[in-house]
Every structure is written in structure tokens, then in C-alpha cells.
Amino acid sequence: LQFNTDTVYSLEASYTGDKTFIKSAQHFGSSDILFYVRHLGNTLFFANSCTLYFQSEQLHKAMFTALVGNKPDFVSLLLENGVSLRDFLQKETLCDLYKLLPNCLFLRRLAKRASTSQNLSRSPFKMHPRTNPERDLFLWAIIHNNKELAEIFWEECQDCMAAALAASKILKKLAEEGHDADEGEEMIKLAKHYEKRAMDVFSECYSCDEERAQKLLVRVSPFWGRTTCLRMALEADTQKFVAQSGVQVGHCVNSYVQISRTNSNSGLLFLCPRCWTMETPADFGCGFFSMQAKPLNGWMRLVSLYSSPQVKFYMNIVSYFGFLALFAVVLIVDFQPAPSGSEILLYIWIFSLVCEEIRQAKMYINDLWNILDVLSIVLFIIGLGFRLDDTLFYAGKIVLCIDFMVFCLRLMAIFTISRTLGPKIIIVKRMMLDMFFFMFLLSIWVVAYGVAKQGILIHNEDRLGWILRGAVYEPYLTIFGDVPKNIDNTEFDISACSMNGSDPLKPKCPVLNEDEMPAFPEWLTIIMLCVYLLFANILLLNLLIAIFNFTFQEVQDNTDRIWKFQRYELIKEYHSRPAAPPPFILLSHLYMFLRSVLLRRPASPITHFSE
Known part of the structure; x- marks a missing residue:
């Protein structure tokens, strides 16, 4: 059955004619509904009447047309009247939606991944990914930079806070890679909008139930790469979200440290603390802290104490000062043609630092401190190579002297914990x-x-x-x-x-x-x-x-x-760091190697912060 435009306009005259049209089209399928939706434009009265008479699967083409044609009102109406996104969004449908997006760097990468995925699908094993049509359509709308459609599907997402943080990260990345300045500004604006959305969701949850809101921050989301909201907030550089009082003051940052408030920083620095804690490290089911508190025995108090990021931080500061002192003594006093005992100890110390950088490689963040770490290690390797060659002995010492300067610059990172000096480092x-x-x-x-x-x-x-x-x-x-x-x-x-x-x-x-x-x-x-x-x-x-x-x-x-x-970044780094400082950290690395490779045991549940 084909209808022309005059027939459609004539139906606007009477509601009875509209019902007759709908009942007639119901016998012929979704193509007539699609024609009906296209020609009615934004006439929601007729669209609302239309959706009442058809099954969900009959409206899938209308949904596709509404998405491509940027009709957020029709999309909302179709969702309200029983359209099932799980039935609508098949693999082919999602591919068709992405094909209609403008060409960009992201789509070229996506096409490459899709080709790899097709090759993997021909392999003998079967994959059963957890589908989430709301998330997929939300990401499609975000990449399309369509605020109205993104808002609709964001409200449909199961984990809206994680979705908002993911959208903020994706939009910032797309804005960096794009060549259109105006479009980039729109993406940054939309990224800030979803950062505020995430903040509003957490604030509302925190005002209702503080403990459950804190659990929500560290809960692993199966639909967003099995990550947590805290980790996603860090990667998205959402400083306002991390700076919220609920994130900073709650258990997520402070309580898990497992140190009594009566311990002073000087006591921790000289390793003379009162070993008292009410937190038990046995239950880390919600990420990295436990909501159940009970007194610990003496041994567990010591374990909890020296496993806390605060104590690790202070011990690493003392260790780093010792390392710089040893480095200076070797360069000024004891730089012999044959390596002396102090120089060999320096080599072992550097090797422990290299092992720690390798361990952190999978959660590396490209910032100034990591650049200095890599640069200092590379310079030391070059200087060591020159130093062991008799003809380049003095050149090796020059390279090591420059390397000492880089190691000293790395010392500025310890001031990030200070509320006064930390922002000055950013300046x-x-x-x-x-x-x-x-x-x-x-x-x-x-x-x-x-x-x-x-x-x-x-x-x-x-x-x-x-x-x-x-x-x-x-x-x-x-x-x-x-x-x-x-x-x-x-x-x-x-x-x-x-x-x-x-x-x-x-x-x-x-x-x-x-x-x-x-x-x-x-x-x-x-x-x-x-x-x-x-x-x-x-x-x-x-x-x-x-x-x-x-x-x-x-x-x-x-x-x-x-x-x-x-402060959150520093806590995250030292939470996953072994307790022993360099060079004794080699013993921790040896233990982790034996545990994971030889004994085939999984890593400790507290190894990674907020993952």
C-alpha cells in the first residue's frame, strides 16, 4: 500500500481519519510506519497515535530513521511506547549507524578494529560479549556529538555515573584529534557537561547514603571495561569530580590508609608509629576498603601499617635521599676505573628502580614525572656503557653527572603531597x-x-x-x-x-x-x-x-x-607499590615473580588501586 503526501495531509483534519490510517497501515508492516514518520516531521500527536497500534519490532525502521534524522523527540516517544533497544540494536544496525557518521580519525580506527574483529570471529572459539544496547547507542551519540540523543540514552544506561565519565574522556580525546576548531569547542563543552552530570549523580547518592556512594566509586563496572569510576575519573582528568568532598573525605581516600589519627607525620617518617587501626584488610570486596571494622592483632597492625600509601611514601622519600647521597659520593669521591663497592651498590639501586618502572608500565600515565624517570634511566644506561669503556671513561662520568641532575629534578615530585607546594609544581x-x-x-x-x-x-x-x-x-x-x-x-x-x-x-x-x-x-x-x-x-x-x-x-x-x-594520583601510585623501598624492593619483585609465574597464583586483590 502506497500513500502520497496529499493523503497524509488530509489526515490532519480529523482524528478519526488518523485512526483509520493507522489501523490500515498496521496490516502492511513497518515500511508504512516509516513513511508515516518521515512525512509527519515533528508532529508528535500523530506519532504518538502511531506507536500505540504497532508492536516493538514493527517500529525498528522508524527508530533507525529517527536516529539518523536527529529526531530526539521521536526517539523518546518510541522508547516510551515499548521499543526494545535489545531487539532493535543488532550488530548490523550498529554498523549501519556508524557508517553514516562523518569521516574522522576515530572512524578509521574503528574500521580497523572491526576488520580485526571479523577475523577473530572466524576463529574456532566463540566469544559471548555482554551486550548493552543503551551503552552502545550512547557512545554512538557521543561520537556523533549529538547532545540531545546522548542525553536520552545516558538516562537509559545502567551505570550512568561511569557512562558520564567515559563520555567526558572520549569527547576530550576526540577534541584533541579533530581538525575543526568549532567542533572541538562543542566537544569540550559537552565533555564538561557530562563531568557535571557525573558530579551531580555522585552528590545525590552521597547525600542519600554516604557508604553506598563510596562503594559506587570503587565498584567494578562490567559494561565499561571492568574499570571503576575513580580510575575513569583519573584517566579523564576530571579534577572537579575527584576534588569533591565525598571522594576526598570518605573512605575511598582516607580510611583505607589504616593508620590511627594519633600518629604524626614525623612519627611515620622515622617509623615510630603507634600501630593501632580499626580497619581489617581481609575484606576488600568493594575495591580497596572494607566497611567492616574490628581490632587487629599486633602482626596484622604492622602489615596494615607498612602497606599503607602514607608510610610507603615516607619510606620512599628517605630511600630516594639516600640514593642521591650515594650517587653524589660516587661521582665526586669514588669514581674509579674499576667499579668500587659503593658504585656496585649504586648499580643495584638503579636496577631496582628499573624493575619498579617496568612493573608500573601497564598503568603508566604520560606526565612529566614518568618522562623524567625514563630519561634518567636511559641516561644512566648510556653513562654506564661509556664508563665501562676505557676510551670513553671520562665521557661516561659527564653523562652520569647530567643524569644526577635529572634524578634531582625528579625529587620535586615529593612536594605534590603538600597543599602549599603541590600546586606550585603544577605552575x-x-x-x-x-x-x-x-x-x-x-x-x-x-x-x-x-x-x-x-x-x-x-x-x-x-x-x-x-x-x-x-x-x-x-x-x-x-x-x-x-x-x-x-x-x-x-x-x-x-x-x-x-x-x-x-x-x-x-x-x-x-x-x-x-x-x-x-x-x-x-x-x-x-x-x-x-x-x-x-x-x-x-x-x-x-x-x-x-x-x-x-x-x-x-x-x-x-x-x-x-x-x-x-593527592589522589599520589595515593593511587603508592597504594599499588610494594611496601619495601629501593633497593630492598627487589625482594618484593622477586616474591611477586615467584608467586605469579612459578606458583601460578593470582595477584593480591589490593595490588591495584580502584581497578
């Missing part, structure tokens, strides 16, 4: 990034002035070291007040330079006139210097100060939120 990191991009702008002026000055003063200099010195190094020092003297004829000394550049320790003399004085135009070089200092020393450096001031103010306005997020 330093952001200022370093600002300065990195500022150096590109400054280098234009440095190279422009340096090359012009070098070309005017010196004729045909062929020594690379002196070329770089005159074209880059001296103009850079000029910014800090080291005004060059070779542009002033009154201070020219012919004995301080080499006429033909044959002396490697002296610069080449400028072109001389018949009076054996520099022939270059002195007035021009002075004007060039004044203009260079005006732009580089006054304009650009003040611009850098303004950038630093903006960065400082931006971080300072969110000090509390940033510190809480940093």
Missing part, C-alpha cells in the same frame, strides 16, 4: 610549557640579529664553533645584559683576534681598512643592537612575564581542586 610545569613555545618566538629575533651581525662583522668564517658563538650564543647572552664589545671600534684590539682564523682559541678579525681598524659601519651595528634589545629584552620578555602571570593566576584560582587531584 612550574605549565610555565615550562609556556616558555618552550615562547622560545620559538624568541629564537626568530636571536637568529635574525645574530646572523646579520656576524655577516657584517666577520667575512667568510668557516669554523662551526665560532659561527654558532657569534650568530646564536652572543646574541642570546645580550638579552641578559652581556653587551658585545666587538661592535665598538674604540675597544678593538687586533691582538685579541686572528687575521685568517688560524688560531682556534681566538675569533676571526673583522674586515680592516687601511688604518687597520674595523671597516664595518659602526653606526649600523649600534642601531641594530638597540632595536634588538628593544624587542627582545623589553617587549618579548615582558610578554613572557605576562604569560607566566596568567598561568600563575589560573592555577592559583583552582589550588584546592588541583591539590586534591594530585
Whole structure:
């Protein structure tokens, strides 16, 4: 049965005619419903009447058309009137929905994964994934950057807080990889919207039942990669969510530490605490803490104490200071052609640090501290290789001295636990990034002035070291007040330079006139210097100060939120860390190796934080 547009419009005149049309179309199938929905546009009165007379499977094509045509009102109406998403969203349907999305980097990656999945599906074993049509349609709407449809399916999701955090992470990643600035801004805006949604859900749960809300944070979600809301919040960089009082003050961050409040930080630092706790480590069913409290015996108190992130942190601080002291002694006092006992101990210590970095590789986060860790280890390996070669012995010591500086910079990470100094570390990191991009702008002026000055003063200099010195190094020092003297004829000394550049320790003399004085135009070089200092020393450096001031103010306005997020990251790192500090951590690694590889026993349930 085919209907034309005139027939549809004539039905708007009477409700009786509409019912007659629906009953007639009911005998012919969903194609007529699809025609009906398309031609009625957003006339919800007729669509509502239509959905009352048809079964769920007859409305699947209408649902598909409403999704593709961006009709959120029709989608809501179809869901309210019995459309089953589990029956509607088959594998082929989901693939068709993704095929209609605009081409982007994500879709190319998705197509590659789909091809791999098809190859796996031909293998003899069968996979039975846990289907969740609400989640799949929600992700489709998020990737489509459709706020209205995403909101509909988010409300249908079983784990709405995890869904909101996942959406925030996905949208931020898509905004980074996209090339459309306007679309990227919309994605960032939608990501912030779902971060706020997650915060609202947790706040509502926390106001009703604090304990159950805290369990919800660390509950493993089977539909979102078997991860937890806490871990997802960290990966999505949702600082506002992590900084909520319910997350920070509750059991999720503080109670599981299992240390009595009467213990001071100095007592923990010198390992003289009162071993008292009311938390039992036997039950970690909700993630990493137990809601059942009872006194522990003396041995279990010690185990709980030295397994707590706070004690691990302090012991690792003491260990790291000892490591730096040993490193300094080896470099300054005891660096012999044949490795001494202290140097061998240093090698063992470094090896324990390498083992710990390998253990953390699966939960690595690309930040400054991990970059410094990798850089310090790589430099040490290079320096050790040079040091063991007699011809490169001194070069190896130089590399190890530079490596010592990197290890000292890594020491700044201990200040992240401080409420005062922690945000300042973030300020330093952001200022370093600002300065990195500022150096590109400054280098234009440095190279422009340096090359012009070098070309005017010196004729045909062929020594690379002196070329770089005159074209880059001296103009850079000029910014800090080291005004060059070779542009002033009154201070020219012919004995301080080499006429033909044959002396490697002296610069080449400028072109001389018949009076054996520099022939270059002195007035021009002075004007060039004044203009260079005006732009580089006054304009650009003040611009850098303004950038630093903006960065400082931006971080300072969110000090509390940033510190809480940093503290959570630090607790997460040290919760999964073995109790013994380096170099004794090698014993812990040996135990874990024997347990997992030789004894075939699963890892401890408290090994990973919030997983």
C-alpha cells in the first residue's frame, strides 16, 4: 500500500481519519510506519497515535530513521511506547549507524578494529560479549556529538555515573584529534557537561547514603571495561569530580590508609608509629576498603601499617635521599676505573628502580614525572656503557653527572603531597610549557640579529664553533645584559683576534681598512643592537612575564581542586607499590615473580588501586 503526501495531509483534519490510517497501515508492516514518520516531521500527536497500534519490532525502521534524522523527540516517544533497544540494536544496525557518521580519525580506527574483529570471529572459539544496547547507542551519540540523543540514552544506561565519565574522556580525546576548531569547542563543552552530570549523580547518592556512594566509586563496572569510576575519573582528568568532598573525605581516600589519627607525620617518617587501626584488610570486596571494622592483632597492625600509601611514601622519600647521597659520593669521591663497592651498590639501586618502572608500565600515565624517570634511566644506561669503556671513561662520568641532575629534578615530585607546594609544581610545569613555545618566538629575533651581525662583522668564517658563538650564543647572552664589545671600534684590539682564523682559541678579525681598524659601519651595528634589545629584552620578555602571570593566576584560582587531584594520583601510585623501598624492593619483585609465574597464583586483590 502506497500513500502520497496529499493523503497524509488530509489526515490532519480529523482524528478519526488518523485512526483509520493507522489501523490500515498496521496490516502492511513497518515500511508504512516509516513513511508515516518521515512525512509527519515533528508532529508528535500523530506519532504518538502511531506507536500505540504497532508492536516493538514493527517500529525498528522508524527508530533507525529517527536516529539518523536527529529526531530526539521521536526517539523518546518510541522508547516510551515499548521499543526494545535489545531487539532493535543488532550488530548490523550498529554498523549501519556508524557508517553514516562523518569521516574522522576515530572512524578509521574503528574500521580497523572491526576488520580485526571479523577475523577473530572466524576463529574456532566463540566469544559471548555482554551486550548493552543503551551503552552502545550512547557512545554512538557521543561520537556523533549529538547532545540531545546522548542525553536520552545516558538516562537509559545502567551505570550512568561511569557512562558520564567515559563520555567526558572520549569527547576530550576526540577534541584533541579533530581538525575543526568549532567542533572541538562543542566537544569540550559537552565533555564538561557530562563531568557535571557525573558530579551531580555522585552528590545525590552521597547525600542519600554516604557508604553506598563510596562503594559506587570503587565498584567494578562490567559494561565499561571492568574499570571503576575513580580510575575513569583519573584517566579523564576530571579534577572537579575527584576534588569533591565525598571522594576526598570518605573512605575511598582516607580510611583505607589504616593508620590511627594519633600518629604524626614525623612519627611515620622515622617509623615510630603507634600501630593501632580499626580497619581489617581481609575484606576488600568493594575495591580497596572494607566497611567492616574490628581490632587487629599486633602482626596484622604492622602489615596494615607498612602497606599503607602514607608510610610507603615516607619510606620512599628517605630511600630516594639516600640514593642521591650515594650517587653524589660516587661521582665526586669514588669514581674509579674499576667499579668500587659503593658504585656496585649504586648499580643495584638503579636496577631496582628499573624493575619498579617496568612493573608500573601497564598503568603508566604520560606526565612529566614518568618522562623524567625514563630519561634518567636511559641516561644512566648510556653513562654506564661509556664508563665501562676505557676510551670513553671520562665521557661516561659527564653523562652520569647530567643524569644526577635529572634524578634531582625528579625529587620535586615529593612536594605534590603538600597543599602549599603541590600546586606550585603544577605552575612550574605549565610555565615550562609556556616558555618552550615562547622560545620559538624568541629564537626568530636571536637568529635574525645574530646572523646579520656576524655577516657584517666577520667575512667568510668557516669554523662551526665560532659561527654558532657569534650568530646564536652572543646574541642570546645580550638579552641578559652581556653587551658585545666587538661592535665598538674604540675597544678593538687586533691582538685579541686572528687575521685568517688560524688560531682556534681566538675569533676571526673583522674586515680592516687601511688604518687597520674595523671597516664595518659602526653606526649600523649600534642601531641594530638597540632595536634588538628593544624587542627582545623589553617587549618579548615582558610578554613572557605576562604569560607566566596568567598561568600563575589560573592555577592559583583552582589550588584546592588541583591539590586534591594530585593527592589522589599520589595515593593511587603508592597504594599499588610494594611496601619495601629501593633497593630492598627487589625482594618484593622477586616474591611477586615467584608467586605469579612459578606458583601460578593470582595477584593480591589490593595490588591495584580502584581497578
